[in-house]
Amino acid sequence: MREIRSSFNLQLLAMLGLWMLLLLLGVVSPAKIHGNPANDLVALVNANRTASKLPRLRTSAGLGCMALQYISECIGIGGDACAGDNTVACQPPEAHITEVYAANCGVELPTVDVITGRLVGCHRQRSDAESALDAVLSSGNSTARASALAVIRGKEHTQVGAGFDRAHRRGPFFWCLLFTSGSANSTFLLEAAGKGVHQTHGCFSAPDSLSCSAGAAANAAAVVPLLLFFLLVLVVVGHS
Template identity: 45%
Template sequence: MRNLCIVECFLLCSSLFAVLVSSKYHGNPANDLVDIINKNRTAAKLSRLSDNAGLGCMALQFINFCKGNCTSNNNVNCNPSSDNFTEVFAPDCGVELPTFDTITGQIVACQPGYLEPTEAFSRALVPDKKTLSLLRNKSHTEVGVGMVGVHKGPFFWCVLFSNGKTNSTFVLENHGLGIKQKRGCFSGSSVECSRGHSNGAFWINVSFTLFFLIIYSVFSYRSVEILF
């Protein structure tokens, strides 16, 4: 019985460790949105867009700049000038200015809270034919997605498109390693992503998992006591 309890404890710790690891390395939802965008384009027999980290980082800067401007009907009432892109967003990201190219379109959206990528795509980013037409513009070659939440406030998404040449436009200095990303996510990046939403949800999930594992262990232990 003692050996069985040790096994139960080992399984409990292993399961919790697995939860922690899978949560930490679950992925970048900004990259998931790029995948959804490309699947929508290929379904319409259009070319896939290259996931550009420079564009993604500037998309994140864009919504950080605009995150106090979500209206009551979930529109982003903010329109940064072209100078903001070249003089603020690009330098803050470490985009090499000689590689800055034309931005052919942008989609910006906000919602009261975080939405999973599929729902964010359909409800926030592409809710109508106008934005769908922009997404399917044949001139686009590259895309970048940024996303961030406001503490106790709305959640923001931004998609930037470009017709630049893949691997030679919006290039990040030192491959983007010098960017200090504190909040939010952007696509095409290997920088650790906060997943854009509160870590509180993560710890709630861990707590529930731990609770059910402990209950399972206790009942298993009592079952062994009855058998013996």
């Protein structure tokens, strides 16, 4: 009878611990961002260009990481960086793009080239790229819309990079597009065989990056010690 009761208590403890672990995972994990919105932004830019009979732009991971760094600086400033009209109330110094962001991403400094265009925006509710870009292209401000289209359709561009991140668990969501006229084979190249410096949050455009999972991976790593502690408790109780 004592063995049955001990077994029942062990099973109950295991179920309770598992339930608490799942609850904790739900708390620490951010609201899910489906796929990689940064890659989706690049696809939307190229769709707009081809509709205007302009050549598609190559995706640059180096530029994409630098775009992510741009919005990260805006988010880090604090305050209400996302204005009511989905514009970003933040203007980092121009020199930061090529001097600070490139180094933070692990872009090979000799390959840093000219930035020929920049587009930044945000959205308070939606985390998908289409809503983010439409908020600018469908703006009631005709001047802002014309300016955004002029950047996207710039004839001097050869490459584009996009960054996507959020300020808080439920938003607002920030995005940035950087353009260059440099050669794809010799500009904004990442160190470490194209891997560059690992980013711990957000996502940026890269052909081999299909998900915006940097933040989720960090959260999962934080839960591992708790899981090990829970397993240790089970072992101790099982031998008592």
